[in-house]
Amino acid sequence: MRDLLIISLTLVGSLMALRRPWIGIMLWTWLSIMNPHRYAYGMAVHAPLAAMAAISVLLGLLMTQERASPFKASPVAWLALFMVWISLSWLAGLDPAGDYAQWKKVMKIDGMILVALMLLHSKKHIFALMWVCAGSLALLGIKGGIFTFASGGSYHVWGPPGSFIEDNNEFALALVMTIPLLRFLQLQLHRQGARMALTVAMLLCAAAALGSQSRGALLAISAMLLYLWWYGKNKFSIGFLILVAAVVLLAFMPDTWMNRMSSIGAYEEDRSALGRFSAWWTAWNLAWHYPFGVGFNPVRPELFALYSPYPSFIHAAHSIYFQVLGNHGFVGLALFLGLFVTTWRSASWLRRQKFSEPETQWCSELGNLCQVALVGYGVGGAFLSLSYFDLPYIIMVMVVLTRVWVQQQGWKTEPVYAPGWRTLPGLARQTPAT
Secondary structure, eight states: OHHHHHHHHHHHHHHHHHHOHHHHHHHHHHHHHHOGGGGOSSTTTTSOHHHHHHHHHHHHHHHOSOOOOSOOSHHHHHHHHHHHHHHHHHHTSSOHHHHHHHHHHHHHHHHHHHHHHHHOOSHHHHHHHHHHHHHHHHHHHHHHHHHHHHHTTOSOOOOOTTSTTOSHHHHHHHHHHHHHHHHHHHHHOOOHHHHHHHHHHHHHHHHHHHHTTOHHHHHHHHHHHHHHHHHOSOHHHHHHHHHHHHHHHHHTOOHHHHHHHHGGGOGGGOHHHHHHHHHHHHHHHHHHHOTTOOOSOOOOHHHHHHHOSSTTOOOOOOSHHHHHHHHHHHHHHHHHHHHHHHHHHHHHHHHHOOOOSGGGHHHHHHHHHHHHHHHHHHHHGGGSOOTTOHHHHHHHHHHHHHHHHHHTTGGGTSOEEOOSSOOSTTTSOEEOOO
16 A cells, blocks of 8 residues: 555656656655655565656656756856766776766766756745655654654664665754754744644654764754854743753653763774774875775775774764765865855855845745754764765755845745635745735
8 A cells, every 4th residue: 555655646746747847856855855665565665766756857847948047056056066076086986887876876866956956946846845855854753753752762763774864873864954944844834733733843853863872963953953042033042942852852862872972972982983083084095095086985995904094994984074085085075065165155145134025034044944954964964974865955955046036036026925724835825926
C-alpha cells in the first residue's frame, strides 16, 4: 500500500509537471529531501522516481514560456563556478571512474537547483518550496521526536536509508536546520491551533536531533539559539522560552546522552575525534600537493600514510570544510565558501530592509530565519560531511528568489492573499493586486 501511494503521487506529480514544471520541482524536492521511497518495502524502494520527476521537469521546461535565466544573483554564479571546478577536480582526480557515481549524484542535485531558479519566481513558488522542504523533514522529525520521548532518549534516531542524512549525525543537523524554517512558516500563520501545531513540530524536531546523540547537532542548535537570542527584539522573553524548552528536552535524555555530550572537551581520549583530526590534516596536506584536489574519495590508506600525523586513523573528514578542501583543493573550498557567504549577505540584506507594505513583511523574516539555518549548517557542518546535501542549496534558492521578488516589487503585480478558510500561506484564496 505504501509503495502504491508513493508511486501514484510521483506519477500524478510528473504528469502535472509537464504543464506546470514548477510542480515537478516540488516533487523532486520531496523525493530528494524526504526520500519517502526508502521507507517502502516493495518496488518503490528502487524505482527511478527522482529520475521520473527530473525528466518531467525538463520536458516541462522546454514547453513552458515561464522560464528565465537562473543567474539572478551572485550566489548562483558562485554555484556555477563551483560545479565547473568540482567537475575539473573529478576529471583530474585519482580515480575518475570510481568517483563517477558521486560526481553524477552531485551534478544532478546542483543541476536541479539551477533548473529551480529558472522556473520559480513568485511568492507562491517560494512558499510552496518552503512548505515542501521544511514539511518533508518535519514529518521525519516528528516521528523521531515521538520515538525519542517514548524510548527516553536511549536509542539513536536515524535518517532515511541510503540518503545523505541516513547517519544519525547528519540527520540531526538536517533537523536542526529545519527548525528555523518551521519558525518562519509559523510566523505566517494566523490561526492559533496551526501555530501551536508547528510549535509542537519544532519541539519534536529538536528532541529527535538531541535523540540522535550527535555532539555536532548540539553545537549547531546551541549556536542557532544564541543567534536567535542575540538578534531577538525581546531578549528576556526569548531567553526564558529557550531555557524552558532546553530544560524540558534535556530532562528526557538518559545518562548515556549526558556522558557523550560531556566528551566534547575530552577529544584526546576520543577515537572519533582523533580520526577527524587525522582526516583534517590529510585534507590540508592534500590541498597543497594536489591543486585540483584528489576527487570525491580521499579516504585512502596510501594518502593517510603520506599526509596524516595519525596514519592508522583512516577516517572520513566529517566536516563540510575539510571535505571540500580534500576533495577539490583550496580553489574548491574558496568557491564553496563564496557561495554561502554571498547567500548570507543576501539574507542579511532582506533582514535589514524596512518593509512598509503588508505583503512584504515576510521577506525580512525569511532572510533572518534562513540566516539562523545557515548558522546551524556552518557550525554543525564543521563536524559533519554534508557538503553536497540539498537543503543548504535550497535555502540559497529561497533567499535569492525572495531578494529578486523584492527588487522587482512582486507585490505590485501578483495576487495578494486574502483571509479565508484556506489560510495556509501559498494556498490561501487570492484576490487581484491593486
